[in-house]
Amino acid sequence: MIFSIRQNSTLPTLKMKVLKDGRHDFRHFEELLENSVATFAMKDQETGIYKVANKEAKVVLEKPCEETSEKNYIVTYQLTKEETNKPGIFLGEFKITLFDLYDPTKVYGELIAPIHEQLYIHILDSFVKTDIV
């Protein structure tokens, strides 16, 4: 899967949601995700040099303004200008540390996602130059 962003920009934010493939137990995973911590890493596909070295990602609610008891969570990372200053193709990975529900001293497991596909981050060349002063 491909996420595209222009050089020197910070938007769009990279957002990853749980793939619901008809499983009945996704609610349990959402609860685990709610109390998890996430880390994001991104490296150059050609050189293997890390552009983002294990920085904290956010786990957020998908629809915070909807009055419903159903809650779905999204893992997000907003790239900085420094992280998008070089055009190219990068590989991205999220590492999500899941805890035993309600027990912060026990790790339920560590999930590196996406699992089935590589996450390619295309930083496309840009010729717009602006500075915020």
Next chain:
Amino acid sequence: MRYNESYKNDYFDLTISNDSRDFERDYSDCDLINIDVTKSLCSIKNRYEGSDVTIDNITLTGYDNYFLNHSDKQDPDAIIQKTSNDVEVFSNPTINYVVEKGDTFCLHPVSGYTGLYTYNIELNKLDRGQYYNHLKGGFYQGFFKINNQPVEWFPHRAKLGWTANKVIHLPLHNDPNGKLLNNNYPGNEGFIFYLGTRAENKFSDLTDIEISKLDEHYSIKPKEGKAIYSYKEPITLNGIDRYIGYYTFHNGSMYSGRSYTVDSKPLKYHEEYKDLDYNAIGVRITEDGRIGYRAIYPTDKCYTGSTQDVTGITTNSFITEPDDQCKNHSVSKIVTKHMTIEECYTKKPIINLNENKFLHISTVFERDFPYNTDCELKYGDYKKGTLSIYINGFLVLRNHDFIEIITHALDEQDELQKTVPYNISFGGGTQNLIEATYLDNTKKIDTVLERFFAGTFMGGVKDLQMLCVPLYTMEIKEIVKSIKPKYGLRTINGGRKVFINKLF
């Protein structure tokens, strides 16, 4: 790659979302109470914009928690009120309390007259450059609404739920021989927050002396007349046999019959239990470091199991429900015919009470169904919701079967209950009528509340924040993140190293 049935054996995966909506909401309108007890006991937010409201006869109820100072014995208007252990208090019935335009919700340090208990608070202790007040028997209390008056700093029932954020400080002060509520009411120590009625009704079943004094000094007449049929009401003949039939008020007391005659029999209306229904919840840290809550709600009418008698129940009467392996909390209950007292704690101790540190504790109630003025949502499952407790932004307890707390007024005339219901305590539960003053000292009231909520937290307190919306986990984490450097809070963060030891 397309996903198909074969992938269902694998673990959950993530995929890119193209949702461009914001993942943040603005809940600032619901951020109603913000108090740093080391700076001011009044909230810096939620200004009251109405006109002045005068609370007449505050001495009838305000003295109960030392809300007002003593009156001078020489005062020509002074009348004697007595506490349950015969301490005389000179009360001036003409004293009023004025809620002025621009006032906000305020906490008051609790104190008392009886001399049986001390309510000490050591002010402005310092740790990590931050001041906190160390509770050594004392705690804070304040009313957030006055019944039938335009004073309401926090809704008695918020549309979706509510959140209470507290910053507290450890370790605990130890005083096993002190004159403390904790030492007289074992099993109640560790209450850090309480929401509900401050006390039960001390004016139920008025005596002749009370009727006389209320009339003479306060111009308050007792209830009179009104033939009411008592079906389904918890009325008994002299507190023993259930009474079904018409009853009427005479001189403020209840009697059988459509109107009072010499043949009418006195009735006892167990209104004190009705006053407690949905009207008391306390968040508590136990001596061994578990955290949870204790709450009161009416016993389900369809309940057919065994019950305990209200008069004999104590904190030793809780019966723990069978362990549910799928839940990380344990539930214990005292079921009586009138009400159920429920407590729920984490299964394991999770707080080290001996370390020197600040902790951020959030209590969040989220209703299963949103409430608004068109829909009362009074019955059955509609009153249920989820109660969650977080420490430093980490979810440690979640009960999906929590019965909603709906703070409400007492079943009493408004004049006789001002500042009593709709209370919030910080650093303690509630002392109920332990320090109450009585117009008739011969009157004995069998009360329940102090047996389960008269207790205090013996650590430090710093901030109290109340919101009329249930915050999401992510929002609580953001709040904790913003104050983490200030208080040195230990949180779990993503990154190269994830620290999970010695968090709380």
